[in-house]
Amino acid sequence: MHLLIITQQWAPEYGIPQLRGAWMVRELTQAGHTVSVVTAPPHYPTGRLLDTSPEYQPGAVAEGPSGELIYRSHFREHTPSIPSRIADQAVICTSSVRQALLAIKHRKPDLILASCPPLPAAFTAHTVSSMKRIPYVVDIRDSWPDLARYVGISDYILLGRTAPTRRGQLRTPAILAGAELFGKALKDAAGLITTSSIHSGEVALRYHKPTQTLSNIILEDAAALAANHRASHPSISNLQAGSHETKDAEAPDSIHSANEVDAIAITGSQEKPRAQTTPNAQTAATASPLGRRLRVLYAGTVGRAQGIDNVIRAANEASTLGYPIDLKIVGNGTHLKVAKALAQNLGVSVDFPGRVAPEIVRAHYDWADVALVVLQDWAPLRLTVPSKTFQVIASGKYVVGALEGAAAEIITKLGAGSVVPPMQPEALAAEFARLAMHPEDLSKNAHGAERIAAEQVRLNSGYEFTRFIEMLAARR
Numbered sequence: 144m145h146l147l148i149i150t151q152q153w154a155p156e157y158g159i160p161q162l163r164g165a166w167m168v169r170e171l172t173q174a175g176h177t178v179s180v181v182t183a184p185p186h187y188p189t190g191r192l193l194d195t196s197p198e199y200q201p202g203a204v205a206e207g208p209s210g211e212l213i214y215r216s217h218f219r220e221h222t223p224s225i226p227s228r229i230a231d232q233a234v235i236c237t238s239s240v241r242q243a244l245l246a247i248k249h250r251k252p253d254l255i256l257a258s259c260p261p262l263p264a265a266f267t268a269h270t271v272s273s274m275k276r277i278p279y280v281v282d283i284r285d286s287w288p289d290l291a292r293y294v295g296i297s298d299y300i301l302l303g304r305t306a307p308t309r310r311g312q313l314r315t316p317a318i319l320a321g322a323e324l325f326g327k328a329l330k331d332a333a334g335l336i337t338t339s340s341i342h343s344g345e346v347a348l349r350y351h352k353p354t355q356t357l358s359n360i361i362l363e364d365a366a367a368l369a370a371n372h373r374a375s376h377p378s379i380s381n382l383q384a385g386s387h388e389t390k391d392a393e394a395p396d397s398i399h400s401a402n403e404v405d406a407i408a409i410t411g412s413q414e415k416p417r418a419q420t421t422p423n424a425q426t427a428a429t430a431s432p433l434g435r436r437l438r439v440l441y442a443g444t445v446g447r448a449q450g451i452d453n454v455i456r457a458a459n460e461a462s463t464l465g466y467p468i469d470l471k472i473v474g475n476g477t478h479l480k481v482a483k484a485l486a487q488n489l490g491v492s493v494d495f496p497g498r499v500a501p502e503i504v505r506a507h508y509d510w511a512d513v514a515l516v517v518l519q520d521w522a523p524l525r526l527t528v529p530s531k532t533f534q535v536i537a538s539g540k541y542v543v544g545a546l547e548g549a550a551a552e553i554i555t556k557l558g559a560g561s562v563v564p565p566m567q568p569e570a571l572a573a574e575f576a577r578l579a580m581h582p583e584d585l586s587k588n589a590h591g592a593e594r595i596a597a598e599q600v601r602l603n604s605g606y607e608f609t610r611f612i613e614m615l616a617a618r619r
Contacts, residue, residue: 147252153182159530170605190221236263253616255279265328278333286523291322359530440511445476460572
């Protein structure tokens with residue numbers, strides 16, 4: 144069998160889409176199949192060409208590490224703005240059709256696989272499929288097209304406006320139109336791949352298509368992060384004064400109420416609520432058994448879906464309660480400037496290192512007591528599991544998730560930390576306060592890497608993925 148993958152993100156770029164694609168290629172080639180890839184030159188996330196090597200230039204054709212043949216499309220340099228990025232994706236989409244036809248001329252595939260987002264990869268696959276009568280499958284890493292109506296309103300709500308700007312009014316219909324086209328591409332697909340069983344069930348009912356779940360667990364990245372952490376800290380319990388290592392079988396915390404600050408009830412577990420006192424902010428560092436402020440890290444995309452303003456407001460609320468925290472937000476995205484402005488307006492001290500290399504991210508995890516996974520309170524986001532969820536758990540740090548749905552279930556099931564409702568800064572601040580007063584809980588996720596390794600074996604079967612692709616190809 145020969146498979147053609149169409150995507151806008153590929154190595155030497157580094158990220159979950161690229162690692163996910165490389166995993167797919169390895170599994171297929173190890174099963175005896177061949178693969179071609181149509182993708183853009185490496186320019187994510189800066190918008191500018193990252194490598195001037197000949198094999199990465201527009202129009203280049205080169206062999207990848209697993210023997211796949213990689214065809215590079217053209218692209219357009221872009222800024223972080225949505226119109227600029229859409230223009231780049233449109234150029235890639237159009238050019239990818241030409242490159243896909245060239246790849247098919249060299250060797251006709253039995254199946255096309257489009258990896259999204261960015262959404263135009265599905266448009267390319269749909270177009271080429273119609274022209275050459277080749278079935279295609281869509282790998283959906285996010286809950287599009289349902290997210291479209293939320294993206295259009297996120298900016299002006301975050302800025303405290305009651306209505307979008309004129310530019311926003313023009314942009315929203317374009318986003319909705321693109322989402323409608325994406326929905327059409329899903330309807331015409333031979334099958335669908337999603338990142339959670341919840342999402343697979345939803346799209347199977349909606350589109351009446353065969354589905355396969357392939358989680359965003361990427362062990363190459365997460366295990367390295369955890370190994371580095373364990374090498375630096377042989378005894379995680381030594382990070383906290385008077386802490387003890389929690390047994391793997393201990394029941395994880397459940398969702399906390401936004402109003403329970405003095406006594407946080409742990410719903411559904413056998414643990415009794417702990418009484419908490421609220422010291423004066425000036426004496427909080429000495430009042431906490433940590434003997435210092437709780438160190439909280441968010442490392443990831445600072446975009447519309449994350450709702451980073453929730454974290455900044457929670458830091459402000461924690462300080463008001465008498466439990467100030469040291470907060471780092473490591474990463475870049477469309478809402479980074481807005482997040483910085485909010486921190487300044489509230490007087491919250493936040494370290495913004497920006498986007499850093501993976502090895503530097505590991506150093507930030509070593510610094511932290513708590514690692515965050517946060518999302519907006521948007522219904523579609525409850526269906527998928529952000530890739531950062533697995534990376535954070537594998538770090539061995541105590542995980543606080545401010546979210547609901549599939550990702551919250553993963554954190555709870557693996558006993559990696561605790562979950563609070565999304566976009567409720569009071570609830571998040573209350574959890575910071577609880578952890579500052581009870582640092583022995585911070586060792587709960589000490590064996591996160593091992594749990595993630597077991598979860599990858601359970602969730603991501605190369606055999607089942609290959610069987611699914613073979614089944615769809617045989618239907619033509």
